[in-house]
Amino acid sequence: MNHATENNDLDLFIDILADMICCYLQAEEDSTETDKLVPESQPNAA
Secondary structure, three states, X not given: OHHHHHHHXXXXXXXXXXXXXXXXXXXXXXXXXXXXXXXXXXXXXX
16 A cells, blocks of 8 residues: 555656646746736846
């Protein structure tokens, strides 16, 4: 039972990590467009 639980935790961790990576890559891909569309989002960036 413990081994199965560890596998489930690992799968959950991998799923979360994959989601984080996908979100990060999507944010990186959209970052330039977001800066152009909404410059007010980061008034202190300069």
